[in-house]
Amino acid sequence: MNDFKNICMVGLGYIGLPTAxxxxxxxxxxxxxDVNARAVETINQGKTHIVEPGLDDALRRTVQAGRLRATTTPEPADAFLIAVPTPFLSEGEGHDPDLSYVKSAALAIAPVLKKGDLVILESTSPVGATEQMAxxxxxxxxxxxxxxxxxxDSDIRVAHCPERILPGHALTELVTNDRIIGGMTEACSTRARKLYKLAVEGDCIETDCRTAEMAKLTENSFRDVNIAFANELSLICDRQNINVWELIRLANRHPRVNILQPGPGVGGHCIAVDPWFIVSQSPEEARIIxxxxxxxxxxxxxVLAKVHQAVAEHAAKGxxxxRIACFGxxxxxxxxxxxxxxxxxxxxRLVQTYPGQVDIVEPYIESLPAQLEGKTQLLRPSVAAETCDIIVLLVDHDDFKSMPAPRNSTVIDTRGVWVGHDAVTPAAAPAKAEPVEAAVKELQPA
Structure with a gap:
């Protein structure tokens, strides 16, 4: 039986809106x-302000049915789920977590709380954040x-339940994935589990709030470490004139080996951020992380060094x-x-270094972000491939996979889309690999 008459989703971004x-x-x-009045207005029109497959239709149906509405003013509810950003405290200066958004959310809903309510922190957080929110x-x-x-016996139940979805598959994974529910007490965990079972078909596993917080950080740190191995391997292969994607494909034929794919770095709101929360709290112990x-x-x-090399080689030809095109x-x-x-x-960085020479190809946005606006332009993939001298593939969008590899440009493929199983392009490999003889010279008999 559902004894939650309604719930409040605090934060209507990439996690909060699909969850709602x-x-x-x-x-x-x-x-x-949400504090974003424009996003609230858009949602109430049955439209989305983010890109997520299937979300447009699902949102429209729930709004039309009267099951979902958005507001900028806190209202009473039986449960409050908080999904707000937890960035770094000082950008560029350190990696301590900034909980100001969580604090603002907590203080916003505090006046409308009543006895029996449930408050759940879904934001990925450092250990102890749920207790601080309480x-x-x-x-x-x-x-x-x-x-x-x-x-x-508390009037208010408090718990932590980290999201663990893959962008692009949010609606499916919110239902099918297991959830870790960490209450500040057993009663808190039980109450939170009852709420999530209204929507989640996967297992809802109860634990304490600190373990739940650490579980999410651990999951993303595990992935980060494995991606770092692949990225480090790509650097080694570059020096040895080996195609890293071919190497990984062959190594992964071992039944107990599963190397991930290298890329230009790691991004997103989780993997690029969460491991630093562990390091910040345990700097002496978190050496591998x-x-x-x-x-x-x-x-x-x-990647930037590869582009600079390609630009220098182009300049040497007169x-x-x-012209440089960034794909993605x-x-x-x-x-x-x-x-x-x-x-x-x-x-x-490339736009700053080569003003007027860089074009952008990104099929999933309609306008450039603020730091690029007025400094470059968006081009269609086919136009960029035909007109640019250096192609830097940074994201393996399906649009790029389906197009032929540019033939008249220097290609720096950081995702292995176009050169994954071919010879490494000159821009992505040294002119000459280090000879093996130099490495084994000391092993030769006198």
Whole structure:
């Protein structure tokens, strides 16, 4: 039996909006709360402000059915799910987590809380964030009791349930994926599990809030470490004049080997950020996690060096300055999400270094982000392939996979789309590999 008359989704971005829609599709009345008035207006018109397959139709149906509406003003509800950003505290200066958005969300809903309500933090957070959120709520509502003070008998139940979906598959994975539910008490976990079972077909596994927080960080750190291995391998193969994608394809034929694919770095709101939360809290112990983050964060520098090399080689031939096309800005294929994208970072650096020489190809956006606006232009893939001297493939969108490899340009393929099983292009490999003889010279008999 559903004893949640309605729920409030706080934050209507890439996680919050699909989550709100999924609950609404399951017959739950959902209030969407966001500070972005334009996004709220768009949603109430039954339209989406983000790109996610299937979301447009699902949102339209739930809005028309009266199951979902958005607002900028907090309203009472039986449960509040918070999915707001948790970026770094000081961009460019460190990797400590910034919980100000979580605090703002907590203080926004505090006035409308009532006895029996459930508050769940879904934002990926450092260990202890859920307890901190509960402390902010308690300070704002001293008339109510919270788990840190009243334990199992608290007026308000508080839990952490991290999202674990893949952008581009959000609606499916929100339903089918298992969820880890970490309550501040057993009663909190039980209450939160009851809510999620209204929409989730996967298992809902109860634990404590700190373990749930660490679980999400661990999942993304595991992936980050494995991507770092692939990226480091690509650097080694570049020096040895080996096609890294062919090498990985062959190595993965071993029954217990599954090497991931290298790229220009790691982006997105999770993998590029979450491991630093572990490092920030345990700097002495998190040595492998830190090393992986540094490898992946430095991969864009390697890509830029390849472009600079190609530009210099073009200049040596004489003629007009090289035109450079960056294929892709998103952090992963077939979406419009630019958060923490290494492709966007690389393109921005190239535009700054070669003003007037760089074009952008990104089929999933209609206008350039602020840092590129007025400094470059969006081109169709076919036009860029025909007119640019250097092609830098940064995102493996299906649109790019379906087109033939450019033949009259220098190609720097960071995703293995066009050169994955062919000879490495001159722009992506050294002129000469180091001889093996030099490495084994000391092993020769006297």
């Amino acid at each position: 829609v999924v609950f609404a599709l399951r017959g739950v009345d959902v209030i969407g709360l 402390a902010w709520l308690s300070a704002a509502r001293p008339d109510l009791t919270f788990p840190q003070d009243a334990g199992e 830190r090393a992986a983050r540094e490898i992946n964060d430095n991969k864009p520098e390697w 003629g007009a300055p090289a 800005l998103a952090f992963k294929p077939n979406i419009d999400d630019l958060r923490e994208s290494p492709a966007l970072s690389i393109a921005t």
